[in-house]
Amino acid sequence: MADPLLKITNLHAEVAEDGTEILRGVDLEMEAGKIHAIMGPNGSGKSTLSKVISGHPVYEVTDGDILFRGESIIDMEPDERARAGVFLAFQYPVEVPGVSIANFMRTALSAKRGEEVDVFDFHDELVEKMEMLGMEPVFAERSVNDGFSGGEKKRNEILQLAMLEPVLAVMDETDSGLDIDALQVVSAGINKIREQNSDMAVLLITHYQRMLNYIEPDVVHVMVGGRIVRSGGPELAHELEAKGYDWVKNEAGAEAELARI
Amino acid sequence: MADTLTTSSDTGVFTRDQVEMLSARKGEPEWLRQHRLEAYDRFAAAPMPTMREETWRYTDLGSALSFDAYEFAAETKPVTAIRDLPAVLVDEIEHADDYSGRMVQVDGSVVLRELSDELREKGVVFTSLDVAVQEHPELVRQYLGTALRPEEGEVSADTKFGDLNTAFASGGTFVYIPKGVRVEAPLRVWRTITRPGVAVFPRTVIVAEEEAEVSVVDQMVSADAEGGAFCAASTEIIGEELARVNYIPVQRWGNGTIHLSTDRVIARRDARVTSLHVTLGGALSRVDAQCRMEGPGSHVDLLGLYLAEGKQHIDHETLQDHLSPHAASNLLFKGALMDEGHGVFRGMIRVAPGAQRTNAYQTNRNLLLSNSARADSLPNLEIGADDVRCSHAATVGQLDKEEMFYLMSRGIPKEEATRLVVFGFFGEVLEQLELEGVRKDMYGLVERKLLRNRR
Numbered sequence: 131m132a133d134p135l136l137k138i139t140n141l142h143a144e145v146a147e148d149g150t151e152i153l154r155g156v157d158l159e160m161e162a163g164k165i166h167a168i169m170g171p172n173g174s175g176k177s178t179l180s181k182v183i184s185g186h187p188v189y190e191v192t193d194g195d196i197l198f199r200g201e202s203i204i205d206m207e208p209d210e211r212a213r214a215g216v217f218l219a220f221q222y223p224v225e226v227p228g229v230s231i232a233n234f235m236r237t238a239l240s241a242k243r244g245e246e247v248d249v250f251d252f253h254d255e256l257v258e259k260m261e262m263l264g265m266e267p268v269f270a271e272r273s274v275n276d277g278f279s280g281g282e283k284k285r286n287e288i289l290q291l292a293m294l295e296p297v298l299a300v301m302d303e304t305d306s307g308l309d310i311d312a313l314q315v316v317s318a319g320i321n322k323i324r325e326q327n328s329d330m331a332v333l334l335i336t337h338y339q340r341m342l343n344y345i346e347p348d349v350v351h352v353m354v355g356g357r358i359v360r361s362g363g364p365e366l367a368h369e370l371e372a373k374g375y376d377w378v379k380n381e382a383g384a385e386a387e388l389a390r391i
Numbered sequence: 392m393a394d395t396l397t398t399s400s401d402t403g404v405f406t407r408d409q410v411e412m413l414s415a416r417k418g419e420p421e422w423l424r425q426h427r428l429e430a431y432d433r434f435a436a437a438p439m440p441t442m443r444e445e446t447w448r449y450t451d452l453g454s455a456l457s458f459d460a461y462e463f464a465a466e467t468k469p470v471t472a473i474r475d476l477p478a479v480l481v482d483e484i485e486h487a488d489d490y491s492g493r494m495v496q497v498d499g500s501v502v503l504r505e506l507s508d509e510l511r512e513k514g515v516v517f518t519s520l521d522v523a524v525q526e527h528p529e530l531v532r533q534y535l536g537t538a539l540r541p542e543e544g545e546v547s548a549d550t551k552f553g554d555l556n557t558a559f560a561s562g563g564t565f566v567y568i569p570k571g572v573r574v575e576a577p578l579r580v581w582r583t584i585t586r587p588g589v590a591v592f593p594r595t596v597i598v599a600e601e602e603a604e605v606s607v608v609d610q611m612v613s614a615d616a617e618g619g620a621f622c623a624a625s626t627e628i629i630g631e632e633l634a635r636v637n638y639i640p641v642q643r644w645g646n647g648t649i650h651l652s653t654d655r656v657i658a659r660r661d662a663r664v665t666s667l668h669v670t671l672g673g674a675l676s677r678v679d680a681q682c683r684m685e686g687p688g689s690h691v692d693l694l695g696l697y698l699a700e701g702k703q704h705i706d707h708e709t710l711q712d713h714l715s716p717h718a719a720s721n722l723l724f725k726g727a728l729m730d731e732g733h734g735v736f737r738g739m740i741r742v743a744p745g746a747q748r749t750n751a752y753q754t755n756r757n758l759l760l761s762n763s764a765r766a767d768s769l770p771n772l773e774i775g776a777d778d779v780r781c782s783h784a785a786t787v788g789q790l791d792k793e794e795m796f797y798l799m800s801r802g803i804p805k806e807e808a809t810r811l812v813v814f815g816f817f818g819e820v821l822e823q824l825e826l827e828g829v830r831k832d833m834y835g836l837v838e839r840k841l842l843r844n845r846r
């Protein structure tokens with residue numbers, strides 16, 4: 131079998147500044163083109179995992195490894211990882227005052243392609259992708275996320291995803307903040323991107339089944355206390371929605387007890 | 392009066408005789424000679440600033456500036472073709488296409504000036520101060536020294552360099568826009584210094600009569616050279632009733648040059664004046680900018696943008712002087728500091744008793760791009776009226792880590808992400824400028840400096 135696209139083994143990570151450990155041995159494997167969902171209670175480390183995959187300097191990997199296309203990326207800068215094909219749609223997108231979406235995206239695309247992208251081609255492409263996501267073209271000239279509503283910020287994340295065409299898309303709670311109609315539009319957009327780019331793997335972090343109705347996962351993981359404590363098929367998400375996290379927590383707790391004995 | 396003043400400090404090559412000679416050589420009228428000499432005597436009597444003074448606390452001019460180290464600029468002959476100008480200017484002037492008039496000063500002399508016949512016929516004056524004295528003596532006499540007029544006898548380190556400029560002013564620019572005339576494209580001025588060790592004293596006077604409109608872009612450019620030059624500049628802007636003036640001085644002297652500028656604005660009833668001080672060049676730069684809201688309804692925007700690298704020191708001293716009611720002033724100065732660059736900002740809003748309904752704001756923001764960079768920011772208010780809206784804010788911050796991670800997570804390398812953030816940071820200032828072409832030029836200059844610094 132070919133190498134998996136993403137292989138995370140025994141990943142431990144802490145807050146670099148004060149040594150607080152957040153990820154305590156994450157194991158995860160994904161193949162190209164697959165959709166994995168990660169669910170789990172607040173504070174269990176889902177966003178941290180997504181940022182560690184992208185290389186956020188606030189976290190330090192203390193053990194384990196992240197292999198992307200067979201090679202370790204933990205010593206790579208965030209921009210190198212991005213150019214290699216890793217994309218993170220942020221749970222809380224950052225405001226960048228004074229930098230327009232158009233300028234931002236053109237800079238990013240030029241960096242990815244290693245040459246200045248043509249202004250006119252770029253503009254056509256941007257407008258087309260904005261239409262697909264139900265965004266008004268005037269947004270292109272607005273400062274990135276500056277004064278955007280919650281839903282607009284999330285759409286903007288997916289716009290960037292559409293423009294940058296990554297190999298691995300990590301989406302951290304893209305569904306939260308979107309109303310029902312917007313969720314439908316954005317999900318349809320994501321599916322369209324996948325149609326055009328069937329090798330793209332998606333790691334989708336969510337609390338709710340509703341997005342998984344549109345984007346059906348191949349595998350569902352449950353994260354508790356900085357580890358993946360359970361993995362299963364799409365039915366696992368339904369089970370969680372019905373029963374809450376307590377039962378996995380209890381199971382995980384019991385497992386931990388056993389391990390200690 | 393001269394002999395009652397004691398010369399307190401060494402004036403080096405800047406002697407009273409030199410003022411006499413300069414005035415004689417230019418064949419100036421007696422009133423101007425007197426005006427220069429009085430300014431000279433005040434200059435000579437004023438102490439050199441020291442860091443013990445509140446207004447010079449962070450700027451060590453004394454160790455940087457020695458009046459012995461300079462010589463006067465030679466007078467230069469007129470030039471007819473752009474390509475005969477000093478090399479640093481040629482490309483830039485050839486590429487600047489939107490202008491209503493052009494003027495070039497090389498060292499102490501204006502060597503080229505152009506103004507469309509149409510504007511000339513409307514009574515617009517756009518010429519060197521030297522020529523204006525000959526061709527429009529009454530206008531010059533009426534306006535020179537109206538905005539920059541140190542109170543007699545009251546000399547200090549803060550008045551010293553405005554007076555020095557008045558005493559030795561040479562070349563310079565005189566702009567007069569008659570009532571109701573609108574000059575659409577900007578008047579563009581370039582000044583250069585051809586050799587290190589030269590001292591120049593450009594004086595700009597801009598008068599916009601009732602309902603007149605004009606924009607002046609003043610580029611000060613010289614090549615990097617061992618041992619810098621010295622520029623003591625001064626600008627007076629008088630906006631009469633309902634006038635509209637934009638003034639954009641862009642300081643891009645070569646490294647090593649010391650630049651001291653004393654700039655004054657008077658805004659009369661309902662006048663609107665915007666200035667944007669861009670500081671990119673020189674070793675030590677100090678701009679002392681004041682605006683006086685003399686008429687009700689006047690509105691002045693004082694904008695500033697500075698970017699330091701190496702050991703550049705960039706100091707701004709500002710005063711928003713509200714003398715009449717219902718006026719507004721809005722100051723926004725933003726600086727980014729790389730390497731060991733040092734930014735200093737000291738601002739004051741002063742509202743006179745009776746200047747009710749004043750709106751005055753003052754904001755200075757600094758972005759430190761290296762651990763050795765430094766910024767000191769001291770905003771101040773002095774309010775004598777009770778029905779006013781005033782505020783001041785000052786910040787010194789580093790690049791936001793989350794912002795940088797966000798940009799880099801899209802594949803943008805660190806240096807470029809920094810450039811984007813700095814652009815965004817300056818955008819707040821530049822987007823206030825109505826002149827689109829000038830705004831683009833400024834982004835270009837900032838980009839050039841950031842790219843150069845990276846190497």
Ligand SMILES: Nc1ncnc2c1ncn2[C@@H]1O[C@H](COP(=O)(O)OP(=O)(O)OP(=O)(O)O)[C@@H](O)[C@H]1O
Nearest residue numbers: 145150152170171172173174175176177178179188
């Ligand atoms: N930079 C940081 N400094 C200190 N603590 C942090 C930092 N980043 C994360 N944490 C802590 O680590 C834990 C996991 O946070 P994380 O954001 O990864 O949770 P999450 O699973 O995404 O939660 P949610 O479902 O609420 O989004 C939390 O307790 C959080 O406070």
Ligand SMILES: [Mg+2]
Nearest residue numbers: 176177178221
């Ligand atoms: Mg989270």
